[in-house]
Amino acid sequence: MFSLEGVSLRYGGVRAVSDVSLTFEPGARVAIIGPNGAGKSSLLSLMGGQTRSTSGRIRLGEVDITRLGPYRRANLGITRSFQITNLMEGLTAREQAELACLTPGRRGWVRARGNQDSKQRAESLLADWGVPQRAWDVRPESLSYGQQRSLELALAMARSPKVLLLDEPNVGLTGAENTALVERIAQLDPKITVVLVAHDMDMVFGFAQRVIVMARGKVAVDGTPDEVRKNQLVADIYFGTGGEASK
Incomplete structure (x- = not known):
């Protein structure tokens, strides 16, 4: 509660x-x-x-x-989305989703990229929340506004x-x-x-x-x-x- x-x-x-x-x-x-x-x-x-x-x-x-x-x-x-999208400009949609899927205690982006579980879960989240596959390796500033909103919701769901x-x-x-x-x-x-x-x-x-x-x-x-x-x-x-x- x-x-x-x-x-x-x-x-x-x-x-x-x-x-x-x-x-x-x-x-x-x-x-x-x-x-x-x-x-x-x-x-x-x-x-x-x-x-x-x-x-x-x-x-x-x-x-x-x-x-x-x-x-x-x-x-x-407890996770949330924002009225104004709040995404990391330096990382692609896939990279942001993989990073969000890391479990507590794992450190560093290099390790995240080698984590197959994080990769599979990230791709599943992106697909489930309507981020088209062609946008997975694109940085957020190049995504449409609707795709940015979908990505932010996928990130909010990454920690179950x-x-x-x-x-x-x-x-x-x-x-x-x-x-x-x-x-x-x-x-x-x-x-x-x-x-x-x-x-x-x-x-x-x-x-x-x-x-x-x-x-x-x-x-x-x-x-x-x-x-x-x-x-x-x-x-x-x-x-x-x-x-x-x-x-």
Whole structure:
């Protein structure tokens, strides 16, 4: 179980995240939505360890991970993708995937290139996440934006995560790329907890079993997709007063 207990994040006098407590059961499919500036990406960065909380506790099972950095959280099974792609420019797609597949304790890129298990797993990940074979030996700056997004998701899956955090994974994708992405996410191991931040309501309501609505750094509504669609507060703070969320 992945949990946040009274987590806050301050930037000077501004509270980007304010006293958030959430629990995510293993295998949960959760979407976080809200207007721009609501604290969604900040909350995801607190979960992934890219940002350290001002107060509160974050736990994975019985382990307090509040002060652990992102690489240590990744070793425990928490990985993420970013709203803006975050790839290594000096390595090809295949090399990045092979590096991501290394197990803790192995050091150095030279050793990675000679590791057959890493190579096979890397190629499998690239294929599974829609990176075409012709792009495997290409550096990310020469890939299309959709291919870059696919590569980043492949890297996030390389460590067989327990918790997968996705920040706007479909931004900039074509309609066909978006459809393929949604299908791949739907086919993930049901044991993996997936937390998705998105503005695309079709993606949110087609994916999530639970929807969390944030406003001004706080959790405003937490319920099923149907409950969120019908909630007047959601209509007021996110979709504009006077209609259901689905409209």
